[in-house]
Amino acid sequence: MCSIVKFVRSESDFNFYSELPELPHFLSLLDPTSFHLAPNDWSVLIADVENSTQAIEKGLYKEVNVLGASTIVTVSNACNGASFPFVFGGDGATCLIPNSHVQHVGAILATLRNHALLHMGLKLRIGFVPISTLREKGADIKVAKQCLPAGFKLAHFTGGGVALADQLVKEQIDTYGIPAQESSQKVDVAGLECRWNDVPSVNGQVMTLIVQPKQSDLNELKPLLDLLNRFMPLANPVRTDNLPINWPPQHLGAELAIKIGNTWRCWWTKKYLLCWTWLLSKIMARTVNDAKSPAGKYFQEVGVNTDHFKVDDYLRTVLDLSEENSKELEALLVQLQAEGKLNYGIHYSNRALMTCFVSSLEKHIHLIDGADGGYAHAASSLKGIK
Secondary structure, three states: OOOOOOOOOOOOOOHHHHOOOEEOOHHHHHOHHHOEEOOOOEEEEEEEEOOHHHHHHOOOHHHHHHHHHHHHHHHHHHOOOOOOOEEEOOOEEEEEEEHHHHHHHHHHHHHHHHHHHHHHOOOEEEEEEEHHHHHHOOOEOEEEEEEOOOOOEEEEEEOEHHHHHHHHHHHOHHHHEOOOOOOOOOOOOOOEEOOOOOEEOOOOEEEEEEEEEOOOOHHHHHHHHHHHHHHOOOOOOOOOOOOOOOOOOOOHHHHHHHHOOOOHHHHHHHHHHHHHHHHHHHHHHHHOOOOOOHHHHHHHHHHHHEOOEEEEOOEEEEEEEOHHHHHHHHHHHHHHHHOOOEEEEEEEEOEEEEEEEEOOOOOEEEEEEEOOOHHHHHHHHHHHHO
């Protein structure tokens, strides 16, 4: 295990993240030396959908998911595919990028915000907080990088900086937010895909869990992480035995609303993609068990390239659990909360949602949330018990 960085780095490009050592397993997060200080000349991007609870009540949670995921895809494309730390939060996302890219990325995200409001009726809140500012306020951001088989890297954050940045953007949007503007920048969300239908639970119920540690040292959560490790890999909500190959794709409209908007092109493109996905579903059904075929290889890789477990000052996870395992996990959470080690919020559903970032068949990541408001409802539950 590598030692922790002893100084605050200055990296105007993306070398910091690309050069970080990769963790083989999420239990490596228990080692504090797995986390490295983020560069002082980078900023935290906070993006989230305002009034997401009301959108959920209107049945728009997939649209909320897609808009949150679009933030990550947009930043990636704006940075020419450079590797950067990000965490998907269901109704938003957190990204770390160099200060030298903030103005360019901010202008493109302003266009995404305008597009989402016009074509989806959803308002995207966007703000940047310099990491140097967070350190001046007594917080920090440390980053760990976990490897996924299909090219993307899964980021984890500790130090309290992400939580503080989220608070600052929400409470002081005039200081840290991107002002309303007409932008001529083109939004590029190439790679965003919503072709999979909801993924049903195999074990009984899908739990969306958010845990707020009372200390930044994740060793306080060792009993919890040990239990989650025991449940894996069967608790992964996306596996080869529950991936739906059925057609038509129920969320294709949400993808096209981001990519094209509610225009005449959207109608024709949807018709074309329905035909295309019908053909792909037939090919997938015939070759899914052939790991040597491109479709079969991709199918086998989907489940092991999800973000269903991550840390961004909060532990966020989506799990497919039996009733017995859910009770065991909730009992441990109650115990750890009584010991003053954490607070938590839970939401249950019978399926998971999956929004995909597919750069190629060799490089892809699948962003997971519980259905019917997973992370958003779990966050509300967490706020309610503080």
